Amino acid sequence: xxxxxxxxxxxxxxxxxxxxxxxxxxxxxxxxxxxxxxxxxxxxxxxxxxxxxxxxxxxxxxxxxxxxxxxxxxxxxxxxxxxxxxxxxxxxxxxxxxxxxxxxxxxxxxxxxxxxxxxxxxxxxxxxxxxxxxxxxxxxxxxxxxxxxxxxxxxxxxxxxxxxxxxxxxxxxxxxxxxxxxxxxxxxxxxxxxxxxxxxxxxxxxxxxxxxxxxxxxxxxx
Amino acid sequence: xxxxxxxxxxxxxxxxxxxxxxxxxxxxxxxxxxxxxxxxxxxxxxxxxxxxxxxxxxxxxxxxxxxxxxxxxxxxxxxxxxxxxxxxxxxxxxxxxxxxxxxxxxxxxxxxxxxxxxxxxxxxxxxxxxxxxxxxxxxxxxxxxxxxxxxxxxxxxxxxxxxxxxxxxxxxxxxxxxxxxxxxxxxxxxxxxxxxxxxxxxxx
Amino acid sequence: xxxxxxxxxxxxxxxxxxxxxxxxxxxxxxxxxxxxxxxxxxxxxxxxxxxxxxxxxxxxxxxxxxxxxxxxxxxxxxxxxxxxxxxxxxxxxxxxxxxxxxxxxxxxxxxxxxxxxxxxxxxxxxxxxxxxxxxxxxxxxxxxxxxxxxxxxxxxxxxxxxxxxxxxxxxxxxxxxxxxxxxxxxxxxxxxxxxxxxxxxxxxxxxxxxxxxxxxxxxxxxxxxxxxxxxxxx
Numbered sequence: 001x002x003x004x005x006x007x008x009x010x011x012x013x014x015x016x017x018x019x020x021x022x023x024x025x026x027x028x029x030x031x032x033x034x035x036x037x038x039x040x041x042x043x044x045x046x047x048x049x050x051x052x053x054x055x056x057x058x059x060x061x062x063x064x065x066x067x068x069x070x071x072x073x074x075x076x077x078x079x080x081x082x083x084x085x086x087x088x089x090x091x092x093x094x095x096x097x098x099x100x101x102x103x104x105x106x107x108x109x110x111x112x113x114x115x116x117x118x119x120x121x122x123x124x125x126x127x128x129x130x131x132x133x134x135x136x137x138x139x140x141x142x143x144x145x146x147x148x149x150x151x152x153x154x155x156x157x158x159x160x161x162x163x164x165x166x167x168x169x170x171x172x173x174x175x176x177x178x179x180x181x182x183x184x185x186x187x188x189x190x191x192x193x194x195x196x197x198x199x200x201x202x203x204x205x206x207x208x209x210x211x212x213x214x215x216x217x218x219x220x221x222x
Numbered sequence: 223x224x225x226x227x228x229x230x231x232x233x234x235x236x237x238x239x240x241x242x243x244x245x246x247x248x249x250x251x252x253x254x255x256x257x258x259x260x261x262x263x264x265x266x267x268x269x270x271x272x273x274x275x276x277x278x279x280x281x282x283x284x285x286x287x288x289x290x291x292x293x294x295x296x297x298x299x300x301x302x303x304x305x306x307x308x309x310x311x312x313x314x315x316x317x318x319x320x321x322x323x324x325x326x327x328x329x330x331x332x333x334x335x336x337x338x339x340x341x342x343x344x345x346x347x348x349x350x351x352x353x354x355x356x357x358x359x360x361x362x363x364x365x366x367x368x369x370x371x372x373x374x375x376x377x378x379x380x381x382x383x384x385x386x387x388x389x390x391x392x393x394x395x396x397x398x399x400x401x402x403x404x405x406x407x408x409x410x411x412x413x414x415x416x417x418x419x420x421x422x423x424x425x426x
Numbered sequence: 427x428x429x430x431x432x433x434x435x436x437x438x439x440x441x442x443x444x445x446x447x448x449x450x451x452x453x454x455x456x457x458x459x460x461x462x463x464x465x466x467x468x469x470x471x472x473x474x475x476x477x478x479x480x481x482x483x484x485x486x487x488x489x490x491x492x493x494x495x496x497x498x499x500x501x502x503x504x505x506x507x508x509x510x511x512x513x514x515x516x517x518x519x520x521x522x523x524x525x526x527x528x529x530x531x532x533x534x535x536x537x538x539x540x541x542x543x544x545x546x547x548x549x550x551x552x553x554x555x556x557x558x559x560x561x562x563x564x565x566x567x568x569x570x571x572x573x574x575x576x577x578x579x580x581x582x583x584x585x586x587x588x589x590x591x592x593x594x595x596x597x598x599x600x601x602x603x604x605x606x607x608x609x610x611x612x613x614x615x616x617x618x619x620x621x622x623x624x625x626x627x628x629x630x631x632x633x634x635x636x637x638x639x640x641x642x643x644x645x646x647x648x649x650x651x652x653x654x655x656x657x658x659x660x
Contacts, residue, residue: 007322011311018310018348079304085272086295088325148593152586156576165572166590169565170597173604180611201600212593219585222273234579 004089005097012101022070026106027113030063034117045122052121053131053182057175059117060110060135061142065167067106068146069160071098072217076154085221091214096206099140099147099213107139130185130195137198138178144209145170151216174201223247223404224269224373228278231264238264239425242278246406248372251399251415254408256425262408263303263377265425269406270300270375282373296325298373303381305361309350313342313360316349320364328367336366340387354382362387365394374398374405439516439656446649453646457639464490464635472628481545486629488538490637491531492556495563496598498528498644502570503595506588516652518584519659521591522574523651527644529567535560555609559602566594580659 016023037055038048075081084094114135115128123131149167153159181194229242238261246252254262267273269280271287271294280287287294307316314333321328328336334344340359342352349357358381365374374395380388392415395405399415436442468486475482502524509518539557540550551557570587577583 004323004325007319011308011315011319014315015308015310078308079302079306080308082272082300082302082304083306083320083323086270086298086300087323088292088296089323090292148589152573152590153576158576162572162576165565166569169562169569169601170593172562173597173600176604176608180608183611212589216586216589219582219589222582 001089001093004087005093005100008084008094008097009101009104012098013104016101016105022067023105023109026063026067027109029066030059030110030113031117033059033062034120038120048121049123049186052118052123053127053179053186055121056114056117056131057135057138057179060114060139061168061171061175063110064106064139064142065146065164065171066160067102068143068150068167069163071102071147071150072154073150073159076221081217081221085217091217092210095147095151095213095217096210099143099210102147103140103143107143110139111135124186127182127185130191131182133195134178134181134191134198137195137202138174141174141198141201141205142171144205144213145174147213148209148216151213151220154217154220174198177201223283225281225284226269226278227281229265229268229275229280230277231261231268231273232276233261233264242423244421244423246404246421248402248404249399250404251395251420252404252406253420253422254406254425255422256408258410260425262425265423266300266302266375266377266406266408270298271295272300297371298375299324299365299368299371300375300377301361301364301379302377305357307349307357307360310348312344312346313337313349313352313356313363314344316360317363317367320361321367324364324368324371326367326370332367333363336363339363339366340390355384355387358382359387362391362394365391365398369398369401369403372403374403374407376405376407378409379407380409437514437516439519439660442516443653443656446653450646450649450653453642453649457642457646460635460639460642464632464639467628467632467635472632473626478546481542484538484542486632486636488535488542489633490640491538492535492560493637494640494644495528495532495535495560497641498524498531499563499567499591499598500595502528503591506584506591510585510588510592515584515659516656518588519652519655520648521587522584523648523655524644525567525571525574526651527647529564529571531640531644532560532564532567536564553609555602555606558609559605562601562605563598566598570594 034055037051041047041051072081075084085091087094111132114131118128118131146163146167149163149170152166153163156162177194177198181191181198184194185191224246226245227243230240231238231242242265244252254265256262264273268275271280271291274288282290282294282297306320307313308319311319314330314337317333317336318328318330321333330344337344337360340363342356342360342363349360352360358379362379368374376395379391379395383391395407396415399405436445464486469483472483472486474480502521505517505524506521508514509516509521536557539560543552543557544550570590573590574583574587577586
């Protein structure tokens, strides 16, 4: 079981390494979206500082969702998904491994790049830590929940947009808690509460989402 | 070993087959014949558990496969229509992944030998550079490493193969059956697999 | 033994079809009567509110609609889960039939909420916690309907929708809680738009009558719709 999970994670990482453009475009999207907001709302420093947590979080959300569409689609197209369905490891473990690989490729880099965006928005350096932790806790939840949507919409027309419609409402608590934690820190209050709630969401999602993803994969491939 | 009883299959509003029943024991070979669209692939998928039949059930060693789940998956090898190889990995890497996912360990040396038997070099060429026939051979190489799986389910195993590779595959399947394994395959072409018991299920 | 047979007798779409028709007719009539009574109480009998004047009367539609929108989501998820667990087609059809009515009530709740907001708070939309949660609930309904519409195979559509509905119903309390918290963070102690004026008993009667009317309407509409779905899939 562990061997299968490790195999899938290394395989997906290897594939991402050999197709770095896929990874790069999602990150680029993150940066571009975050750069669009000042162009839209004006570059007033106080305003930007106030909206920074929300903007960074929304950009992270959208970027994560963009890369979700590809999570299972490629494997479905070349038949490797079928082999995973017939594998020796439980499908929930396989799903968890895929999501872990997805997060390592699309979520973790966002955490690394977020401070640069924060710099663009002149977010006080003291908030970088909270921002990073909130993203670190929140992006896996986004991957987990989003993977359910990706599995449900496998092979459907209108795939990417339909996936967004299904998944964005479910993202709302993560967004509120994530951006809210940084807002709390910005107001001088402790972000502990929100971060702990994010951690709780992560634990619950990690426990239940893989089985939902497995069920969705079976529903979509039958 | 394998028993299918009263299988119904409806796809896209059409009834592909109704009340299909047969059984398969070790040392037997089953060929599923039928025209395009007659439900050969659907039947094969029902037999390996990828598809749920609209009626009836499939039993392995007298237990319904729906209960067995991974235990059943471990006993079989399924090679579908698509070669199930990742374009960006080499043939050897694909083989290693396929074996690990199926719960079998294969050393790089064994993988290399399997590929060589099919005339493929275990080099660093990504599968996207291989021809259709080479891809199918890379997928079939898995059979050489799956001798311990009693049941082989092969969907169009000879597609895109040249005569020599097709012959090799036929012998492989025949050898597996001779050693007590069971194999089910679908094909358009007439295949000549020398096997003790050859049964045919004709669909459509 | 006979009780068990009776349950599954009506689980067959063919046998349910005529029953649904009869029930639906009865519910249409009941809904119309109750709605007439409720609106009469709401618009003529209930007293004018001291703070909000006549404008508050829209709560007789807004609050029951909001109640129904949440109730129907749970009903939809319930039928979808039954259909997924027991593989009964009719249960899944009921879930698909309930969804549009649920979405309609969510929309009515949002619309009437906005109409209430304008005279009371000066703006049509003030992002208060309840209305924002209603908005997200609308997205959940629309997502369910869109997913089912995008899938051609009815069985896959049923099962995919069921999974989505179950995931949604589990998330609704989490969403509501987080939106409520978000609202307190950003708006301080602003008064909730949907806090009704302190209830005179006639006001409560009016709302309950409307709630019952909406409930019977939902049953009638869902049954009528499920008859259409049965005919489509027959």
